[in-house]
Amino acid sequence: MTAVSDLYFVSSEGDVLDQVVAAHYGDTLGGKVEAVLAANPGLGALAAVLDPGVRILLPDLDTSEPSETAQLWG
Numbered sequence: 872m873t874a875v876s877d878l879y880f881v882s883s884e885g886d887v888l889d890q891v892v893a894a895h896y897g898d899t900l901g902g903k904v905e906a907v908l909a910a911n912p913g914l915g916a917l918a919a920v921l922d923p924g925v926r927i928l929l930p931d932l933d934t935s936e937p938s939e940t941a942q943l944w945g
Contacts, residue, residue: 877931882921888914891921895929906932 880891888907889899896903908915910930917925 880927882925886921
């Protein structure tokens with residue numbers, strides 16, 4: 872299990888939320904983008920390409936993927 876602690880990201884010209892999330896957490900899977908949007912009310916109402924200076928809380932998330940096993944024989 873890997874946990875990433877809360878911190879803030881301040882956007883630069885041309886930043887896109889999906890890219891910020893992927894760079895911080897490693898990917899955008901498992902509701903990571905939705906968790907960041909939930910932690911930042913009003914962020915979803917901004918343009919897709921963020922203006923410089925937008926402060927984004929990147930919350931603690933469990934970034935481990937649940938693993939499944941499959942029985943192949945017998």
